[in-house]
Amino acid sequence: MLQxxxxxxxxxxxxxxxxxxxxxxxxxxxxxxxxxxxxxTTGAAVAATLIVGxxxxxxxxxxxxxxxxxxxxxxxxxxxxLKIPALLSGILSMIALYSVNIRIMSKANISxxxxxxxxxxxxxxxxxxxxSVIILGLICVVAVILVLYWFFGTEVGSAxxxxxxxxxxxxxxxxxxxxxxxxxxxxxxxxxxFAGALIAQDxxxxxxxxxxxxxxxxxxxxxxxEVLFGTRNFMNTLISLVLGAVAYRIIIALVLExxxxxxxxxxxxxxxxxVALSLPVFRKYLGxxxxxxxxxx
Amino acid sequence: MLKVNKxxxxxxxxxxxxxxxxxxxxxQLNEGDFITIIGGNGAGKxxxxxxxxxxxxxxxxxxxxxxxxxxxxxxxxxxxxxGRVFQDPMMGTASSMGIEENLALAYRRGQRRGIKWxxxxxxxxxxxxxxxxxELGLEDRLATxxxxxxxxxxxxxxxxxxxxKKPRLLLLxxxxxxxxxxxxxxxxxxxxxIITDHNITxxxxxxxxxxxxKYGNRLVMMxxxxxxxxxxxxxxxxxxxxxxxxxxxxxxxxELSSDRLLLG
Numbered sequence: 126m127l128q129x130x131x132x133x134x135x136x137x138x139x140x141x142x143x144x145x146x147x148x149x150x151x152x153x154x155x156x157x158x159x160x161x162x163x164x165x166t167t168g169a170a171v172a173a174t175l176i177v178g179x180x181x182x183x184x185x186x187x188x189x190x191x192x193x194x195x196x197x198x199x200x201x202x203x204x205x206x207l208k209i210p211a212l213l214s215g216i217l218s219m220i221a222l223y224s225v226n227i228r229i230m231s232k233a234n235i236s237x238x239x240x241x242x243x244x245x246x247x248x249x250x251x252x253x254x255x256x257s258v259i260i261l262g263l264i265c266v267v268a269v270i271l272v273l274y275w276f277f278g279t280e281v282g283s284a285x286x287x288x289x290x291x292x293x294x295x296x297x298x299x300x301x302x303x304x305x306x307x308x309x310x311x312x313x314x315x316x317x318x319f320a321g322a323l324i325a326q327d328x329x330x331x332x333x334x335x336x337x338x339x340x341x342x343x344x345x346x347x348x349x350x351e352v353l354f355g356t357r358n359f360m361n362t363l364i365s366l367v368l369g370a371v372a373y374r375i376i377i378a379l380v381l382e383x384x385x386x387x388x389x390x391x392x393x394x395x396x397x398x399x400v401a402l403s404l405p406v407f408r409k410y411l412g413x414x415x416x417x418x419x420x421x422x
Numbered sequence: 423m424l425k426v427n428k429x430x431x432x433x434x435x436x437x438x439x440x441x442x443x444x445x446x447x448x449x450q451l452n453e454g455d456f457i458t459i460i461g462g463n464g465a466g467k468x469x470x471x472x473x474x475x476x477x478x479x480x481x482x483x484x485x486x487x488x489x490x491x492x493x494x495x496x497x498x499x500x501x502x503x504x505g506r507v508f509q510d511p512m513m514g515t516a517s518s519m520g521i522e523e524n525l526a527l528a529y530r531r532g533q534r535r536g537i538k539w540x541x542x543x544x545x546x547x548x549x550x551x552x553x554x555x556x557e558l559g560l561e562d563r564l565a566t567x568x569x570x571x572x573x574x575x576x577x578x579x580x581x582x583x584x585x586x587k588k589p590r591l592l593l594l595x596x597x598x599x600x601x602x603x604x605x606x607x608x609x610x611x612x613x614x615x616i617i618t619d620h621n622i623t624x625x626x627x628x629x630x631x632x633x634x635x636k637y638g639n640r641l642v643m644m645x646x647x648x649x650x651x652x653x654x655x656x657x658x659x660x661x662x663x664x665x666x667x668x669x670x671x672x673x674x675x676x677e678l679s680s681d682r683l684l685l686g
Binding site for chain 2: 276278279280281282283284286287290291293294295296297298299300301302
């Protein structure tokens with residue numbers, strides 16, 4: 126049991142960074158960005174290729190972040206400059222990235238078993254591998270939260286939030302909403318690729334398939350976090366996202382433990398997200414139903 | 423200060439829904455002018471304001487503000503010169519952000535936005551003072567999300583956001599039409615006060631003829647994408663609703679059957 130929790134927490138912390146990336150587009154920009162399905166793999170591919178090629182793993186992970194930002198930039202340009210609908214822009218990037226990712230890796234997967242990763246220095250200090258991931262994961266998550274908390278409080282950050290909330294209003298206040306959307310997508314996909322790089326190093330391989338379904342995992346984590354841990358203010362929301370990502374992993378571990386076939390996981394996740402997203406509708410029906418009952422009596 | 427030179431705008435050109443919204447409109451505003459614009463639905467009032475604001479590119483013609491040709495300038499760049507309040511109270515503010523955050527966004531209109539903190543302490547005191555002038559008690563609710571405010575409160579706040587940093591030109595697009603009558607009067611009075619106090623050049627669209635006569639120093643009537651009446655000064659003061667109706671009927675050539683102008 127302890128092992129399960131430990132595994133869930135370590136994995137959850139790495140996915141939390143991805144979840145925060147999804148939150149930036151989905152909640153702040155109000156933009157359902159599917160680029161992440163490709164950019165998470167791009168992050169893994171870039172890091173794995175560079176590390177195997179002999180680069181310092183920290184530097185390689187940094188380059189993953191840059192690669193993810195580039196992916197976000199492409200999606201942003203497709204949407205704002207070429208006027209392609211948001212959803213389709215993301216899908217185009219995602220499809221294109223599949224080929225790009227294979228180009229980066231020159232094959233479908235790269236093993237990181239016998240090379241140093243960002244976690245190696247922690248393991249060299251005598252920590253076991255799970256604890257190493259938890260410690261570095263925590264450091265990264267805290268750093269990301271602090272930077273984003275600061276950033277979205279700045280003038281530019283406020284303009285991005287307003288763009289997601291009411292683009293017409295913020296244009297009237299002199300903000301170029303196209304630039305804000307692009308900037309948001311760049312930051313989001315940078316974080317997602319960063320998470321991809323860490324996840325690959327944790328699981329000791331990068332695989333071309335690893336991004337499939339990641340958007341739903343990200344959304345599930347966002348929703349679970351918001352529902353279970355609240356959204357009173359921005360800091361609270363950011364922390365909720367991290368807890369949501371961890372909670373998601375724990376839930377998954379538990380249902381697997383209870384005998385759910387691993388191949389049914391995605392179905393389970395999709396249903397969870399569908400139910401969570403439709404809660405407001407159910408609440409409305411429930412409210413109307415209760416009212417009619419009262420009227421009936 | 424504003425010069426609109428023969429602007430034309432057609433929507434859905436080449437389709438069955440083709441609509442000539444503005445037909446070679448000429449209009450010149452002097453510094454300090456406060457013009458009210460009336461006209462039936464589809465007369466082109468809102469399109470005129472949107473073309474001045476840069477929401478729609480014009481098909482032909484030119485727009486000058488302070489002798490600068492802004493015809494090709496995108497909306498967000500023109501915003502530096504303009505203050506705008508929309509018909510829909512939801513449109514002018516960011517509902518999920520606080521009152522002070524909205525004010526801070528407006529306070530930086532036309533400035534480069536950097537990575538400085540979004541609101542400073544000194545600003546907060548200033549906002550509090552400004553909000554007091556609205557007399558709605560909003561000065562004690564700086565952090566309240568704008569989404570929790572009533573339509574009238576939001577419109578008053580939008581008005582403050584549009585004028586706090588004095589614009590070269592204020593565009594009011596039926597900004598009281600969606601409010602209940604009592605609130606509408608209040609917001610309108612507030613608008614008139616702000617405009618005269620700060621001597622802001624203003625274009626105000628209204629559906630209400632009495633308001634159009636009462637406010638401003640000049641009245642413009644539009645019909646089918648053209649300006650058919652432009653009255654200023656003493657003559658404007660002596661206008662009556664009956665006279666305007668007569669003019670309108672003559673221009674349109676038919677009875678004002680279903681038009682909301684009747685409400686005037």
